[in-house]
Amino acid sequence: MEPDPPRRLERWLGHPRFFKAVLLLALALAASTVTLGFYTDDYVLLCYLAELIPGSPPWYDLYNFFNGDPQQTRANVALSGLPWWTVPELKIHLVRPLASALFTLERAAFSHAPLGYHLVSIALYVALVAAAGRLFLRVLPGATAALAMLIFAVSASHMQPAGWIACQHFLLAALPVVLGLSAHLRHREEGWRPGRYLGPLGLGIGLLGGEAALGGAAYWIAYQLAGPVPPGRAAGWRARAAAALPVLGLLVYFAAYKAAGGGAAHTGGYVDPLSTPLRFAAAAAERLPILLGNALVAVPAELSGALPRGPFIALGLAAAAGVALLYRACLPAIPERERAALRWLVPGALLAFLTCLGGFPGSRLLLLPNLGIAPLLAVLLLRGLSRGPSTGPASWGRRAGAGFLGVVHVALAPLMFLLSTASSADIARKFEDVARAAEIGAPPRKRVFLAASSDPLASIYPQAIIALESPDAISCWSMLSMTKALHRLTRTGPSSFTLAPVGQTMLTGAFETLYRAPSAPISPGYEVRQCGATIRVAEVEDGKPTRLEIDLGAPLEDPGLVLLAWRDGKLRRVALPAVGETVELPWSPGPTGFF
Template sequence: MKTSLPDRAERWLCHPRFFKAVLLVALALAAPTVAIAFYSDDYIFLCYLEGLIPGSPPWYDLYNFFSGDPRATQARIALGGMPWWADPELKLHLVRPLTSALITLERAVFGHAPLGYHLVSIALYVALVAAAGGLFFRVLPRATAALALLIFAVNESHMNTAGWISCQHLLLAALPVVLGLLAHLRYREEGWRPGRYLGPLGLGIGLLGGEAALGGAAYWVAYQLLGPAPEGRAAGWRARAASALPAVGLLAYFAAYKAFGGGAANTGGYVDPLATPLRFATAAAERVPILIGNAIAAVPADLSNALPPAPFVALGLASAAGVALLYRACLPAVPERERAALRWLVPGALLALFTTLGGFPGARLLLLPNLGIAPLLAVLVLHGLRRGASPGLASAGRRAGAGLLAVVHVVIAPILFVAGTRASADMARKIEDVARTAEIGAPPRKRVFLAASSDPMASMYPPTIIALESPDAMSCWSMLSMAKAPHRLTRTGPSSFTLAPIGRTMLTGAFEALYRAPSAPIRAGFQVAQCGATIRVAEVEDGRPARIEVDLGAPLEDPGLVLLAWRDGKLRRVAPPAIGEAVELPWSPGPIGFF
């Protein structure tokens, strides 16, 4: 008798070596990420550790990007460590001491050789896949657990986590939390006494890695509320007291986080739910569907930072509705063990999703939410592909939906993982090329003024690469405008000029708003000193600069000055026009292509 595809697939999934095979697949997918080498924020951390950026944080607090101290901010602005338009009370302090210590150790051991950093990330990722497999095989039937593990391991949204050194905080947060959750489940279900304490310990270590560990705590909460009732020793008063430890620990964590200065404020990119709950709720209404669309349909959430978000929101809502309908159609065939697991894994995933919403929407945020989403997808694929007792339109629709999920998450996902690795490696090389071909000239140290460059990869990150590779090349770097528009530069004196974007204002892009929230308008007459120059806002529209006046404090022809603009794929010198004359700086897309 001919067996069906689902039956054959289950036999493969139940093979005793399938677990190890998935770990090898995860390793094979993650290994090529060594080609990415250093990328964007990685250079910032290296500059911090070498004291090359004004106001660099200490080694144990590398994710303290902006402290929120007005005096410190103004000092950094003056020295070119932040854009001139940065809010004086700008704060972006992510408390991740364990990750900061790891990066510091890696730099001490590997120096400027990125291979060692990547090998650490790859090892952590494979270990996390193994831990996730331990969880899945504990709470799900073997075939379903195996498919969930495969879906988790090859998920394209994990590429940045496995391959971007700056994302090691996600791995250091997730791995101990998942291991702690496993220990807690073993305690609850078997009475394994060490699990009473190893569970909270895992959560605590994860929180030292980064606030992403709150996503793991979400599963803990969901299991406590919606999971099976404890039995035996795990049901006693001591057990109930031990179960309360994570809640007490989370309160202590939030208190310590704030006491240490952690949080975000006065930035358009990050939202602190404790400081601005209403703004967080507004952001969540947009970001949750975007991330769900990425998790279910592989619609890249990162693109919503560069493109209008409405289509991403619509696709996310449609994906969620489709999965809900498919689960309803599959429910009669889903055994109780799988239902019981999904009763807390899926709410845990949604809670974990909410813990990620403070940052820019991006696939990297789905690492811990996928711990609950992967089992749901596995259940839908295995039961949705089976033929129903009464074939018909509904049965065909169910099988089509399950087949689509299988194609997206088993066939296409690893391809996207590899493609994402290649794209990131290509982007990393482009950023390095931008820095190395910037027309700064030979030392002595120059004051560099970037008149116009809208792409962060051609404005924010090149100076960190230049500082690391050629410490004597420049003394200061000033970004004058990141507006996505052509600009008109009009010389008004020997050392002065005006700069105006044509057809739009400044501070409308996502990365411009990173340094100043839209709720903090700039008034005409606002003046800042930076890199020995004076920058004054001369004209404003809707609270955003439309024209600035710049006096460099020395003639524009001074050999110690460099005036650059992004043109035709390079940071090129701008020839100063004669006094009273203007030059137009055309816009062209940067390395990302959208900015």
């Protein structure tokens, strides 16, 4: 009789060189990300260090994008590329001193050559895969641990942490936390005394890397509350709670985070659970299913920012229900050691999800949640493919479900990683081309106004590349509208015009509400001075502008002024109409293909 396929698979997984083979695969996948070069926020961080942006934060606090000071924000709006609709109280301050320091060191060592930055990220990612593999070997049988390590290593959701330089904070948060968690488990289960101190130390270093390390603390808590009880140790809830006391040090972290000014407010993109718990709960109800869909069936969460969210939420809920049913069907075949590990790894993963729901939904957030999801998928794949004692539709359904997970997370995952890398690299090159081909003209410094450009890679970020490569090209950068719609521009005077999107209001897109939450409506007559121009809201609908009146303070034909709009894959100059005439600015997709 032919051997059960999972048995053969377990023999392959148990090969002595399998661990090294997975590390080499992780290295190869991560190495492909060098093609990304610099990407979006990377250029912003470089501008901060060069102090090319008004109000640039210090080198040790580079992720302090907006500090919540209304006076400084108004000054920055008047002088820099912040949108005119930015709410003065806007705050997005992410306290990541270790990540800031690393980027500063990389800039000192590698200047504007991205390869060195990428080599650091690749080394960190391979080290993380190795650390995760050692953790899995500690808590799971050898074959299951090996498969969990493989699933973790090739996950396409890890492409951005491994390849996007500004996302190094995820690696800096995850690596010490995973090492610390392994040390803590060794202390708990073997009495290894250094683990008593190395565990909290790893968590502390991770938190200096970024708030993503809170996901690692989630596993610590879950292990203390639901993990196995070593021989000779008390098993009661009181004893478990006492063993979790070191995690109360997180309260110190939260206090220090707030004391440093960290947090988010008045933005539609980030939600601070500490200051706005009800809004966080509402956002979490949408974002958790989206991230579950990404983690369980590899549907990119990023797409939910550009497409209707309903289908992503429904798919995520269906995926979670399907995995729960598959686990129930596989349960009789799951050994006790695997059950014991999943009792705390899966709750730890769910808690880790909760720690990252305050940001834009995206696959980059799954690095630490996948520490628990990968073992779950490995168990379901191995036990679900087993023939088992029963036959019939239930057995076929179980094996089909496990086979689907194997195709998605083992067979296709490396290809999806490479495709994601290639897609991001293509977008990065298009984004750079947009900045370099913008019809601004030669210096001296120009005042640039973007009448209509909805894609952030053709509106928010080009100024950073231009500032780095040609500091004298522009003196100010003003985004008049990022609304995804046809716009009508009517000239009302030598220096003035009106601008109105057709068929919808402004400030509804994900990147528009980043600067002003929907809870901060705009009234008719709202007026802002920016780049020497006066921007006045003439008409609104439900607190959202529908028509602007703009006076540039100089004739539109002034050579020091540039009026641009996104058209045919380029930031092109708008053909200036005569006074009283109107031109239409049609919408077309930007470099990302969605916005």
